Amino acid sequence: MPKVRNWQINREMDYPYEAAFPERQFAFVINTNRCIGCQTCTMACKSTWTFSKGQEHMWWTNVETKPYGGYPAFWDAKLLKMLDGRNPDKQVWEAETFRGQTIFEGAPPHGSRVMGYLPTDQDWATPNLYEDNAVGPKGEVDKLHETGEQLPVHKTWFFYLARLCNHCSYPACLAACPRQAIYKRPEDGIVLIDQSRCRGYRKCVEACPYKKSLYRPTTRVSEKCIACYPRVEGKDPEAGGQRMETRCMAACIGQVRMQGLVKMTKEGDWAEERQHPLYYLVKVAKVALPLYPQFGTEPNGYYIPPRWVPRDYLFQMFGPGVEQAIDRYTVPDRELVAVLQLFRRSNRIIYRYEIEEGPKVYESEFHGKPFTLYDDTVIAFGEKGEELFRTKVEEPFMTRPDKHINWV
Amino acid sequence: MPHGDPDPTDPLTLTGVEVPAEEGDVLAMARGFAEEFAASGWDEPRLLAMFQQPFYLGPRLAYDQLGEARIREIVAEAVRPWRALREARAKQESQRRNAHA
Numbered sequence A: 001m002p003k004v005r006n007w008q009i010n011r012e013m014d015y016p017y018e019a020a021f022p023e024r025q026f027a028f029v030i031n032t033n034r035c036i037g038c039q040t041c042t043m044a045c046k047s048t049w050t051f052s053k054g055q056e057h058m059w060w061t062n063v064e065t066k067p068y069g070g071y072p073a074f075w076d077a078k079l080l081k082m083l084d085g086r087n088p089d090k091q092v093w094e095a096e097t098f099r100g101q102t103i104f105e106g107a108p109p110h111g112s113r114v115m116g117y118l119p120t121d122q123d124w125a126t127p128n129l130y131e132d133n134a135v136g137p138k139g140e141v142d143k144l145h146e147t148g149e150q151l152p153v154h155k156t157w158f159f160y161l162a163r164l165c166n167h168c169s170y171p172a173c174l175a176a177c178p179r180q181a182i183y184k185r186p187e188d189g190i191v192l193i194d195q196s197r198c199r200g201y202r203k204c205v206e207a208c209p210y211k212k213s214l215y216r217p218t219t220r221v222s223e224k225c226i227a228c229y230p231r232v233e234g235k236d237p238e239a240g241g242q243r244m245e246t247r248c249m250a251a252c253i254g255q256v257r258m259q260g261l262v263k264m265t266k267e268g269d270w271a272e273e274r275q276h277p278l279y280y281l282v283k284v285a286k287v288a289l290p291l292y293p294q295f296g297t298e299p300n301g302y303y304i305p306p307r308w309v310p311r312d313y314l315f316q317m318f319g320p321g322v323e324q325a326i327d328r329y330t331v332p333d334r335e336l337v338a339v340l341q342l343f344r345r346s347n348r349i350i351y352r353y354e355i356e357e358g359p360k361v362y363e364s365e366f367h368g369k370p371f372t373l374y375d376d377t378v379i380a381f382g383e384k385g386e387e388l389f390r391t392k393v394e395e396p397f398m399t400r401p402d403k404h405i406n407w408v
Numbered sequence B: 001m002p003h004g005d006p007d008p009t010d011p012l013t014l015t016g017v018e019v020p021a022e023e024g025d026v027l028a029m030a031r032g033f034a035e036e037f038a039a040s041g042w043d044e045p046r047l048l049a050m051f052q053q054p055f056y057l058g059p060r061l062a063y064d065q066l067g068e069a070r071i072r073e074i075v076a077e078a079v080r081p082w083r084a085l086r087e088a089r090a091k092q093e094s095q096r097r098n099a100h101a
């Protein structure tokens, strides 16, 4: 099997195909600290792409309450258990290097190219049910209490994990497809299923560790997130030729999502673009981390981990960068305060930012560390260097008047 | 999804079971909520109201477990830098006006 370099696990690994990298890569950052679980992203996607017959159970993007839930049920716990079973007590990190087996290396010697499993219909059926409420009616399947206001609630920490296809650099879905119906676009790294080649064998559904390839019974082929590619290409009627972020990103009420296109080197790492907001968050500040990097697909979705969650749980989910990411995020430096304000001021894709320095307004300790706040302005630029917007480090606060409170 | 009584010892079945709470977990969560929303421009009364609101499960959980006095402290600490920023701006603005007057 060819060897490829996976920078997220800091080593070479087996992958069924030779490495090939796009010019730019679709990537995103989600700040879990601010996600309120409103599901606006989920519905933005649903109402755009999966509202038809046979797609009822499909949520290309979803938000689940961790540690309680998952869609499909227990997707991550199941796979972690399988990996551990394949290589007991060896799923460990040595500093930045993952020493355990990835889903490609842990594949059975004969048969599937990727270690995975096919969720049952039941697993897909009831996303979010019971996740925020501790218990349903005793002994009844898929039922909620009739008088919901009496439901018991979880008594300890939780957080919302928003998920979509990671348009991985080493996609497991693509690796597993016997028809070679799945491809990664050379211009932006978006991973697509060719609907005319797919025969519905569901090998991709089985192989994707994030369970973001889904089977549609009415057409008998598989479907997945298409990264709203017409928007990303700037072909949306509203776009006027400018590249736009996906529906789930643009709709985010909590302003926690940012998506862009990062430049790749020939070796498959991110090329240095110091003033690109995603490059800054992932490679410079290192506050955004990949989801389950140990799976080995090199996912291109990154998360600012929730700062209140026990570290061993987060370490398993986001890898060894967790402690540093949370430290830096909790007491942010001047540049990070400014870059965090770039989230959701516009639905256009940001390629570069600049900070216009303002006066120092506060200097004290925060969480036992020195913290200084400056009244800076951050400016976002588009693909052709055009200014998209500028904003102060403090968010403008708007209150909708009473008479429009439920206005849509 | 549990088909019968959920088994609290099954690590795959966290839905349908109550997880025991540990002191401190909700404190970190409460500080997180307060600081995130303070950075989003919320002032003290609005933040306190969020913690008191029974329909916001997480903040209300912290309010019930930590008590109002502790929540007030957390909120006051969270808004301090942002209030300083607003005050500095207001001062600048009035200086500018005076210069023009």
Ligand code: SF4
Residues within 6 Å of the ligand: A164, A165, A166, A167, A168, A170, A171, A172, A173, A174, A191, A207, A208, A209, A210, A211, A212, A213, A224, A297
């Ligand atoms: S998240 Fe899953 S479906 Fe998406 S590219 Fe990666 S392996 Fe394929």
Ligand code: SF4
Residues within 6 Å of the ligand: A034, A035, A036, A037, A038, A039, A040, A041, A042, A063, A160, A162, A251, A252, A253, A254, A255, A256, A257
């Ligand atoms: S729209 Fe934003 S805040 Fe709401 S659930 Fe989705 S990611 Fe979270």
